[in-house]
Amino acid sequence: MIPAICVVGRKNSGKTMLIERLLPELLARGRKVATIKHDAHDFEIDLPGKDTWRHRQAGSTTTIISSSSKLAMVRLTDGDSPLDDLLRMVDRSYDLVLIEGLRRSACPKILVHRPEVGDPPGVLGDIWAVVGTQMPDIDGNPPCIRPENVGALADLIEERLLGGPVQTPAWNLPALLAEAGRHHGHICPGQVLGVRMAILGCERLGIYDPKSSKRLITFVETDRCGTDAVQTVTGCTLGKRTLKFVDYGKLAATFLDMDTGRAVRIAARESARDAALRFAPDEADAHAAQLRAYKALPADDLFSVREVRATLAEAELPGRSRARVVCTACGEGVSNGRELSVAGRTVCRACAGVPYYDEVEAAVGVQEHQDGTL
Numbered sequence: 001m002i003p004a005i006c007v008v009g010r011k012n013s014g015k016t017m018l019i020e021r022l023l024p025e026l027l028a029r030g031r032k033v034a035t036i037k038h039d040a041h042d043f044e045i046d047l048p049g050k051d052t053w054r055h056r057q058a059g060s061t062t063t064i065i066s067s068s069s070k071l072a073m074v075r076l077t078d079g080d081s082p083l084d085d086l087l088r089m090v091d092r093s094y095d096l097v098l099i100e101g102l103r104r105s106a107c108p109k110i111l112v113h114r115p116e117v118g119d120p121p122g123v124l125g126d127i128w129a130v131v132g133t134q135m136p137d138i139d140g141n142p143p144c145i146r147p148e149n150v151g152a153l154a155d156l157i158e159e160r161l162l163g164g165p166v167q168t169p170a171w172n173l174p175a176l177l178a179e180a181g182r183h184h185g186h187i188c189p190g191q192v193l194g195v196r197m198a199i200l201g202c203e204r205l206g207i208y209d210p211k212s213s214k215r216l217i218t219f220v221e222t223d224r225c226g227t228d229a230v231q232t233v234t235g236c237t238l239g240k241r242t243l244k245f246v247d248y249g250k251l252a253a254t255f256l257d258m259d260t261g262r263a264v265r266i267a268a269r270e271s272a273r274d275a276a277l278r279f280a281p282d283e284a285d286a287h288a289a290q291l292r293a294y295k296a297l298p299a300d301d302l303f304s305v306r307e308v309r310a311t312l313a314e315a316e317l318p319g320r321s322r323a324r325v326v327c328t329a330c331g332e333g334v335s336n337g338r339e340l341s342v343a344g345r346t347v348c349r350a351c352a353g354v355p356y357y358d359e360v361e362a363a364v365g366v367q368e369h370q371d372g373t374l
């Protein structure tokens with residue numbers, strides 16, 4: 001059976017809010033977590049008039065509604081379902097089930113306590129932690145954790161229920177640097193920063209297998225050295241549409257997890273250069289000092305990290321190329337909606353008058369736009 005823990009407490013004590021905070025923390029640690037909500041009252045999920053409601057009115061005792069992105073089942077029951085039955089409905093790929101309610105179950109409990117809403121309810125069983133600012137009068141001596149400190153709560157759950165933290169494959173910095181050097185042509189400070197930036201981005205998203213998981217999109221902000229290293233670590237490339245180049249001229253990148261929608265932007269700190277000189281004052285030149293220092297300095301000294309929102313338009317997603325048209329002026333194919341409409345004609349960007357190159361010799365069939373007309 002999948003390990004499970006119940007978040008219990010009085011109504012309005014903050015159980016749902018705790019789950020809203022704890023869940024992302026566990027996901028970021030690489031855990032796959034399902035949730036169960038126990039409703040002491042009779043919840044209503046079927047809206048009168050909807051098709052599933054009409055199925056039930058007609059006598060169905062189990063109704064399943066299914067689409068390409070989710071499914072739900074409404075089954076009529078005589079009383080509360082046994083916990084084992086509920087847990088069996090969660091597929092075995094999950095690491096943990098967080099349950100809101102079910103204080104009488106045999107699972108360990110996290111008690112959310114807020115004195116303003118009253119003393120804790122009775123019959124709680126094995127309380128592993130109290131979440132709140134004040135310890136209630138209960139049996140045992142569980143740790144009292146402040147609501148904002150979900151990290152400590154996740155530590156405790158991992159320790160007692162999941163056999164300790166996920167054993168993440170340690171990133172092999174020397175091996176990744178060697179690979180980056182082969183790809184880029186030389187090892188330079190930009191390679192070291194790029195490799196470490198990409199490792200940090202993946203770790204912050206809980207992605208430890210960026211090349212095989214296919215969850216990662218990386219936006220790079222420079223077309224200099226570091227970008228090659230980011231590609232080496234992440235496996236993101238322009239051709240797979242998993243690497244997006246935004247020309248800001250900054251050694252910075254945003255890592256977007258397509259599964260969760262979470263994104264982190266990581267930028268090299270301007271102070272990293274001075275930090276490198278301080279770290280290795282004996283080196284002959286700045287280049288040598290940076291090479292050594294960037295491998296060894298703590299990530300905090302090298303980078304700033306911010307959670308950001310980054311979205312991708314449908315037309316920018318990886319996968320097969322979508323619409324393809326033919327330029328009515330030059331006859332070349334144009335993919336991904338990059339064509340323009342000029343005076344009612346579909347033309348490529350070059351023919352629309354914004355080429356990045358100048359023709360040296362007029363090619364057959366394109367004389368017409370030598371004089372600026374289409």
Ligand SMILES: [Zn+2]
Pocket residue numbers: 184186187188190191225
């Ligand atoms: Zn370089």
Ligand SMILES: [Zn+2]
Pocket residue numbers: 327328329330331332347348349350351352
């Ligand atoms: Zn054209």
